[in-house]
Amino acid sequence: MAQITLNVNSKSRMVDVDPTTPLLYVLRDDLELKGPRFGCGLSQCGACTVIIDGNTVRSCSYPVSSAKNKQITTLEGLGTVARPHVLQTAFIEEQAAQCGYCMNGMIMSAKVLLDKNPHPGDDDIKRALEGNLCRCGSHLRVVRAVKRAAGERV
Amino acid sequence: METSTISRRELLKGTGALVVSFSLFGPAARALAQAAAGGGEPEAASLDSWLAIAQDGTVTVFTSKVELGTGTETALAQIVAEELDVPFSRIHMEAGDTSKSVDQAVTAASRTIERAGPQLRQAAAVARRELLRLASERLNTPAEQLTVNDGVISAKGDAARKISYSDLLGDKRFNVKMETSGTGWDLKISPDVPVKNVNDYKIVGTSVKRTDLPGKFTGEFTYAQDVRVPGMLHGRVVRPAVVNSKPLSVDESSIKQIPGVVKVVQEGNFVGVVAQTEWAAIQAAKALKVTWSAPSTSLPATPEELYAYLKNTKSFNDQVTVNKGNAEASLSQTSKKYEATYRWPFQLHGMLAPSCAVADVRGDSVTVWSGTQGPFRTRKSLSDMLRIPEKNIRVIFREESGCYGRLSPDDAPLDAALLSRAVGKPVRVQWTRADEHGWEPKGPAQLITVRAGVDAQGTIVAWDYMERGFPWSESAGNPLLAARQIGMKSVSPGQSNGTAGGGEAYEFENQRIIAALIPWSQDTPTPLRTSNLRAPGDLARTFASETFLDEIAADLRVDPVQFRLRYLKNNKRVTEALVAATEKAQWKEHISHSAPSAGSKAMGRGVSVSGRDGTITAAVAEVEVDKSSGEVSVKRVTLAHDCGLIINPDGLRNQIEGNIIQGVSRTLLEEVRFDAKGVKNLDWVSYPIVTFRRVPDVQIVLLNRKEMPALGGGEPSTVPVPAAIANAVYDAIGIRLREVPITPQKVQASLRSKSPEQRA
Numbered sequence: 001m002a003q004i005t006l007n008v009n010s011k012s013r014m015v016d017v018d019p020t021t022p023l024l025y026v027l028r029d030d031l032e033l034k035g036p037r038f039g040c041g042l043s044q045c046g047a048c049t050v051i052i053d054g055n056t057v058r059s060c061s062y063p064v065s066s067a068k069n070k071q072i073t074t075l076e077g078l079g080t081v082a083r084p085h086v087l088q089t090a091f092i093e094e095q096a097a098q099c100g101y102c103m104n105g106m107i108m109s110a111k112v113l114l115d116k117n118p119h120p121g122d123d124d125i126k127r128a129l130e131g132n133l134c135r136c137g138s139h140l141r142v143v144r145a146v147k148r149a150a151g152e153r154v
Numbered sequence: 155m156e157t158s159t160i161s162r163r164e165l166l167k168g169t170g171a172l173v174v175s176f177s178l179f180g181p182a183a184r185a186l187a188q189a190a191a192g193g194g195e196p197e198a199a200s201l202d203s204w205l206a207i208a209q210d211g212t213v214t215v216f217t218s219k220v221e222l223g224t225g226t227e228t229a230l231a232q233i234v235a236e237e238l239d240v241p242f243s244r245i246h247m248e249a250g251d252t253s254k255s256v257d258q259a260v261t262a263a264s265r266t267i268e269r270a271g272p273q274l275r276q277a278a279a280v281a282r283r284e285l286l287r288l289a290s291e292r293l294n295t296p297a298e299q300l301t302v303n304d305g306v307i308s309a310k311g312d313a314a315r316k317i318s319y320s321d322l323l324g325d326k327r328f329n330v331k332m333e334t335s336g337t338g339w340d341l342k343i344s345p346d347v348p349v350k351n352v353n354d355y356k357i358v359g360t361s362v363k364r365t366d367l368p369g370k371f372t373g374e375f376t377y378a379q380d381v382r383v384p385g386m387l388h389g390r391v392v393r394p395a396v397v398n399s400k401p402l403s404v405d406e407s408s409i410k411q412i413p414g415v416v417k418v419v420q421e422g423n424f425v426g427v428v429a430q431t432e433w434a435a436i437q438a439a440k441a442l443k444v445t446w447s448a449p450s451t452s453l454p455a456t457p458e459e460l461y462a463y464l465k466n467t468k469s470f471n472d473q474v475t476v477n478k479g480n481a482e483a484s485l486s487q488t489s490k491k492y493e494a495t496y497r498w499p500f501q502l503h504g505m506l507a508p509s510c511a512v513a514d515v516r517g518d519s520v521t522v523w524s525g526t527q528g529p530f531r532t533r534k535s536l537s538d539m540l541r542i543p544e545k546n547i548r549v550i551f552r553e554e555s556g557c558y559g560r561l562s563p564d565d566a567p568l569d570a571a572l573l574s575r576a577v578g579k580p581v582r583v584q585w586t587r588a589d590e591h592g593w594e595p596k597g598p599a600q601l602i603t604v605r606a607g608v609d610a611q612g613t614i615v616a617w618d619y620m621e622r623g624f625p626w627s628e629s630a631g632n633p634l635l636a637a638r639q640i641g642m643k644s645v646s647p648g649q650s651n652g653t654a655g656g657g658e659a660y661e662f663e664n665q666r667i668i669a670a671l672i673p674w675s676q677d678t679p680t681p682l683r684t685s686n687l688r689a690p691g692d693l694a695r696t697f698a699s700e701t702f703l704d705e706i707a708a709d710l711r712v713d714p715v716q717f718r719l720r721y722l723k724n725n726k727r728v729t730e731a732l733v734a735a736t737e738k739a740q741w742k743e744h745i746s747h748s749a750p751s752a753g754s755k756a757m758g759r760g761v762s763v764s765g766r767d768g769t770i771t772a773a774v775a776e777v778e779v780d781k782s783s784g785e786v787s788v789k790r791v792t793l794a795h796d797c798g799l800i801i802n803p804d805g806l807r808n809q810i811e812g813n814i815i816q817g818v819s820r821t822l823l824e825e826v827r828f829d830a831k832g833v834k835n836l837d838w839v840s841y842p843i844v845t846f847r848r849v850p851d852v853q854i855v856l857l858n859r860k861e862m863p864a865l866g867g868g869e870p871s872t873v874p875v876p877a878a879i880a881n882a883v884y885d886a887i888g889i890r891l892r893e894v895p896i897t898p899q900k901v902q903a904s905l906r907s908k909s910p911e912q913r914a
Contacts, residue, residue: 001413018413021433029388029432034380035373039506039555040587041436044838047506075373088371095363095804098812099223100370101506101555107371126846133838135506136223136556137815139849141808 006067008033009077019065023057024048026064027074035075035104039133046105046132050074056112075104078111087111090149091142098136105132110146119150195545198256198341201284201330204277205234209324211305213238213245218258218529219270220250221366223556224868225805226266228364232801233271236357237278237350239302240319247365250529250551259338260528262562262686264767264866267801269339271864276343277332283347284330288322352799352860359858361804366553378525378552379510379584386512387416388432389573389581390439391636392425393593396831397453398678399446401425408443418442419576422640423679426573428581436586453680455830461497464601464622469670475653479664481605484616488607492709494702497893498600498694500826503560503687504843508590510554513570514580515540520547520571525554526564539568539637540575558816558869559686563595563628568636588836593635596826597687598624598651598674602698607664612710614721619656619667621695624674625649626685638679647675648684655695655873657703659728659765660721669695681833682826688813689869692766693820693876697894700762700877705890708746714761714881715741722763727796731772732763734855735794739774746881747888754781757789760881762874769797769870770857773814775850775878779886781905784898786883788818792853795871798862810871811852817875819844823895 002019005012008031015030022041027033027050036059039047043058050059051073079085084092087107097103106129113120113128120128125146134142196203196216206214215234221227231245248254258270282302289307290297293315301310308316332344352358369375394401404425406418414434419426425444429435454460485491511524520542526532529549537544554561570583585593600623607616625648628634633642648671656667669691674684707717715736722729735741741759751757756779763772774792779785791814800806823842827834835841876894884890889904 018431018433021431025432028380032382033373034376037377037507038379038584039508040838042587042837044587045506075371078372080372081368081374084368084372088368091371092363092368095367095808097223097367097370098225098808099506099553099556100367100375101223101377103370104373126849130846133506133843133845135504135558135816135843137812137819137844137849138808139815139844139846140811140852143846 002065004064004068006064006072007070008072009074015064017064019063021064022060023050023062023064023067024059027059033074033076037101037104039101044133045102046109047102049105049108051108051112054112054115056109075107078107086152087114087146087149090145090152094141094145094148096141096145097138102132102134106134106142110149113146114150120146122147196254196256198343199332199334201277201280201328201332203256204274205281205328207319207323209320211244211318211320213240214248215245215274216248216255217270217274218250218252218255219266220261220527220529220551221553222261222527223553224809225364225802226261227366228362229267229801229805230270230274231365232357232362233275234278236355237275238282240305242357242362244305252529252533252549257338257530258341260531260562262527262559264769264868264870265339266866267864268767268866273341273343275349276345276347279347279349280330280332280344281328284328285319285322289317292317292322358801359803361802364805376552377507378523378554379507381512381523381552381582383512383514383580386580386582387428387430387577388435389426389428389570389583390435391569391583391585391589392427392439392442392444393589394446396446396449397451397680398449399423401444402447403445405443409438409441412438412441417577419573421572421576424572424636424639426569428573428577432584449831451680451830453682453830457499460599461601464599464672467672469622470647470673471650471671473650473653473669473671474667475656475669476658476665476667481616481618481664481666484664485605485607485618488609488616490608491605492608492702492706493603493605494705494892496602496694496698498697499894500596500599500682501687501820501824502591502596502826502841503558503594504841505555505557505560505590507555508585508587509566510582510584511566511570512580512582513567513574515571515574516578518542518546522547522549522567522571523552524549524564524567525552525557525561526567527557527561528564531562532564532567535564535634535637536567536571539633539640539642540571558688559690560594563634563685565635568634572636591836591841592681592833593683595626595628595683595685597690598626598684600691600694602694604698604702606702606706608706608710614662614706616664617657617662617666619699621656621669622672623651623669623691624684625651625671627674627676628683628685635679635683638677643677644675647671647673652691654766655692655699655764657699659725659763661723662721682828688816689766689873692764692873693817696762696764696873697876697880700874701880701890701892704746704760704881704884708884711745713743714746716743718761718763727770728763728765728772731770731794731796731857732761734857735772735774735792736761738794738853738855739792741774746885750888751886755779756781756886758882758884758886760878760883760885762877762881764870764873766870766873768865769867771795771871771874773874773878775875775882777879777882777886779883779901781887784901784905786822786879786896786901787848788822788850788879790851790853791875791878793871794855794857795867796857796859797865797867797870798859799864800856800858801864803856806856806867807854809867810854813869813872814852814875815844815849817872818848818850818879821876821879821894821896822848825895
């Protein structure tokens with residue numbers, strides 16, 4: 001076990017964990033966050049996506065010890081139901097989900113895309129989200145939501 | 155004393171002890187207080203079992219129908235809000251808790267709106283009538299001179315004389331008995347109580363936004379995977395990779411270096427680990443050295459063996475859905491005959507979130523949290539396995555990911571219960587991706603042969619359709635995975651995989667349609683367990699019937715739409731759906747593959763219709779086939795949908811989009827591969843599903859039939875997709891592929907085997 005200080009959603013959080021633990025389980029079990037989700041543990045589906053220092057990271061396969069001294073953002077760090085982020089508002093407006101389990105990865109990946117490319121076309125969005133699996137088939141709505149969010153950005 | 159009574163009292167005290175995800179404070183708790191006041195199991199005939207009105211005007215609806223990602227919770231809330239005349243935002247759905255709801259049977263088969271909708275609507279109508287009666291007394295005005303608006307009852311023409319629902323009955327019981335008959339899906343509640351005229355609807359029929367989505371986009375929503383109970387430990391199961399294996403030895407010393415392991419649990423052939431942390435449980439399950447016995451199995455080891463088994467094994471139930479005239483005799487008399495055989499492989503539900511549950515077994519009292527489609531069904535399977543009376547078991551639904559039928563047989567609670575019983579503490583079990591791919595019950599394989607006879611005028615006079623397929627082994631009271639591992643045996647050959655889609659929409663003079671069930675009874679656990687996968691069996695049956703019909707149309711040189719219309723005759727709804735889809739898609743009459751493209755890429759269009767439990771769909775698919783790579787891209791799917799009265803148009807569109815996309819995936823990509831040792835595709839790389847680049851454009855035509863009851867929209871629109879795609883592929887390249895998935899390899903091989911003139 002090791003004491004590790006993490007910067008999560010702009011707050012400093014200390015955890016006492018096995019340093020080989022994938023970040024996902026620390027976020028979910030120790031810090032009680034529900035945004036990042038377990039889908040495969042193999043970096044194949046994207047449900048566990050978080051943003052670390054501006055890039056998407058599959059937290060299921062990323063040791064917590066590697067996250068030291070880095071800025072970690074989870075879905076909770078974007079907004080809340082009461083004060084949603086522009087992407088979250090756009091996803092609500094487009095009703096861009098069925099079960100919603102993959103939507104953490106969709107929204108976090110879209111956040112990084114829009115930070116780098118504020119006005120993406122359909123193909124840019126599809127390329128950016130290609131590695132995020134959705135079994136319900138909400139893809140078309142997700143693309144519309146990301147476009148809506150881009151359009152509403154100032 | 156009954157467990158359910160205890161748990162209700164705990165609820166009412168608002169003890170946070172149960173789970174962090176409970177929101178039992180404020181209005182919901184007060185509303186619950188009313189429903190719980192009587193204690194005991196909720197009775198279907200008691201209005202208080204269904205509805206409660208709180209002081210603040212919140213209306214709590216108690217139902218065992220659960221949200222599986224399809225939006226039914228929102229749609230059911232719309233139905234209640236409409237009938238009760240309260241704003242939609244006042245409705246609070248309390249769903250899937252066996253201690254607080256009447257058993258309305260599993261949420262499955264797209265039957266929730268059709269069956270549970272009327273149950274809740276009638277309960278709401280009874281409640282409204284009772285509230286009017288109470289208001290009539292209070293306001294000293296005959297009920298027929300009263301009107302209701304947003305939960306406030308007032309005298310017609312004198313709006314000042316008014317009283318709200320909450321002032322009449324806030325936090326109090328209705329104490330009204332209703333007439334009931336039947337159970338589960340067939341439960342009828344006061345069917346004679348008048349309901350609103352559909353033309354007066356203000357909430358039903360509008361695209362109310364789903365109540366569950368905002369929290370799912372922010373991380374505030376609690377899935378079953380997020381349930382945490384005080385004192386909870388983490389468990390993982392350790393399953394054999396092979397069928398019918400026994401753990402000969404379990405070497406506990408192999409994990410002694412992993413800190414935090416609490417216990418290795420072995421019961422019969424069931425092996426699992428329990429640990430303080432999730433990571434320790436994961437590592438321990440992976441590292442635990444178990445010596446498994448050699449597999450002994452009679453399972454088919456290859457697809458060829460599988461289809462041979464389906465072909466040669468005697469059916470235990472020939473389900474005859476149509477038997478008109480004499481198809482056999484007519485076939486022997488017609489000069490022009492057609493015959494083709496179609497194969498459909500095992501496919502995965504492929505939940506994005508592997509199964510998960512929390513169980514707390516304390517002596518003879520059990521509490522379980524899971525994403526089950528049937529909380530009462532899960533309660534029964536726990537009771538059977540643990541030998542604890544159902545009344546001592548409480549199952550609480552918390553949504554998992556979309557499951558498409560997979561959580562009808564709900565395995566994880568049994569794993570969690572065995573582990574919890576062994577350690578005397580609550581245990582959370584999370585299946586791995588390999589557990590889920592390997593051990594989920596699969597959508598069954600199917601083998602279909604269709605024969606037709608055509609007379610001298612080019613009319614189909616004989617249609618003989620024979621499906622041979624497996625039942626759902628993990629159904630009809632049969633034990634689930636953990637229960638089988640501890641020695642429980644099948645009690646039934648399993649439940650039928652459905653019968654629709656064999657061409658019953660058409661009228662042929664002589665017509666026979668049979669779905670034969672081939673035994674698939676597995677007393678020992680096998681990875682090729684079977685269960686209901688979205689629109690069970692209908693995709694394959696419709697793939698066969700609708701491509702076969704297309705084949706005959708092409709051979710007779712008739713446009714496939716016109717050919718279908720000839721035989722739809724009196725089938726008005728299917729005809730209208732087909733016309734609507736083809737008009738929207740700007741279908742141009744043509745004989746399939748009569749004008750093939752010369753270039754390296756060929757475009758094609760195909761059509762298909764289907765009917766499932768009263769819902770009608772018609773689809774037009776447009777594909778592009780790369781003749782050198784064999785790659786099929788679905789460019790656009792246009793689908794007309796008629797499910798009677800529409801409750802929520804955008805919710806329905808959402809379902810249709812998803813069904814089309816999932817249908818594309820199942821048609822082009824999906825096949826469970828296996829050998830005698832088990833399932834070989836244990837992750838998303840080896841079992842690919844559709845991703846953004848393969849998603850087609852979608853056009854939808856909704857046919858709203860206000861004069862009809864509301865029917866299901868959760869799955870019927872995936873049914874016509876495979877046939878429409880296969881027909882479009884034929885239109886493009888002149889090749890009939892009679893087995894999914896339609897892979898580039900299969901397309902290439904077929905193109906190579908065509909003669910040069912055929913290739914033109």
